[in-house]
Amino acid sequence: MELRIFTEPQQGATYDDLLAVALRAEELGFGAFFRSDHYLAMGTDGLPGPSDAWITLAGLARDTSTIRLGTMMTSATFRHPGPLAISVANVDAMSGGRVELGIGAGWYEAEHTKYGIPFPSTGERFDRFEDNLAIITGLWATEGDLTYEGKHYSVTGSPGLPKPTQAKPPVLIGGLGKKRTPALTARYADEFNLPFVDEETTAAQFARVRAACEAIE
Numbered sequence: 001m002e003l004r005i006f007t008e009p010q011q012g013a014t015y016d017d018l019l020a021v022a023l024r025a026e027e028l029g030f031g032a033f034f035r036s037d038h039y040l041a042m043g044t045d046g047l048p049g050p051s052d053a054w055i056t057l058a059g060l061a062r063d064t065s066t067i068r069l070g071t072m073m074t075s076a077t078f079r080h081p082g083p084l085a086i087s088v089a090n091v092d093a094m095s096g097g098r099v100e101l102g103i104g105a106g107w108y109e110a111e112h113t114k115y116g117i118p119f120p121s122t123g124e125r126f127d128r129f130e131d132n133l134a135i136i137t138g139l140w141a142t143e144g145d146l147t148y149e150g151k152h153y154s155v156t157g158s159p160g161l162p163k164p165t166q167a168k169p170p171v172l173i174g175g176l177g178k179k180r181t182p183a184l185t186a187r188y189a190d191e192f193n194l195p196f197v198d199e200e201t202t203a204a205q206f207a208r209v210r211a212a213c214e215a216i217e
Contacts, residue, residue, distance in 0.1 A: 032067060054071075
C-alpha cells in the first residue's frame with residue numbers, strides 16, 4: 001500500500017507551509033503530495049489567500065526530489081486545455097517526471113463568481129471537460145500535428161510541444177456523475193478517486209466505473 005498526502009491550501013496556507021509538508025512527507029516515505037485547485041476558502045477566511053495550483057507545484061518540483069506531485073482536482077473551467085497541457089509538461093520536466101494531473105469539470109460556483117471565471121451549466125462544463133481531456137492527452141501523445149474539433153475547444157495542426165518527461169503523466173478523474181464521469185474515466189484516466197463519501201456510495205460509483213472500463217476493453 002502506498003500512502004499519499006492531500007492538502008487544501010485555499011483554507012489558509014502559504015507556499016512555505018506547503019513546502020514544509022511536502023518535504024516532511026518525502027522524508028517519511030509518502031508516495032505523493034497532492035493539492036487542491038481552488039481559489040476560494042470554504043467556511044473560513046482562508047488567510048493569507050489562495051495560491052495557484054500549478055505555480056505552487058512548479059516550485060515544489062524544484063524544492064523536492066523524489067515525491068510525486070499532483071492536483072486533486074484541477075478545474076477544467078480555470079484554464080484552456082492547450083496552455084494547461086504546456087504547464088503540466090513544464091512542471092513534469094522541472095520535477096524529473098513526477099507529475100500527475102487530477103482534473104475535473106469544476107463545481108464550486110462561488111469561486112468562479114468571485115474571481116471572474118465563467119461558470120456554465122453542468123452539461124456544458126462536462127462538454128468542456130471532455131474537450132480538455134481529448135486535447136491534453138492528444139497533445140502529449142501526438143507524434144506529428146494534432147487536429148481535434150470539439151464542442152468548445154479545437155486545435156488545428158498543433159505540434160503538441162513541449163512533451164512531458166513521462167511518456168504520459170497519469171491522469172486522475174473523480175466524481176459522482178453516474179454516466180459521463182465513468183465513461184470519461186474509462187476513456188482517459190489512469191486512476192479514479194472518490195473522497196469524502198460513505199462506503200455504499202463508493203462501492204456503487206466504483207462499480208459504474210468498472211463497468212465503463214469493461215465496456216471499452
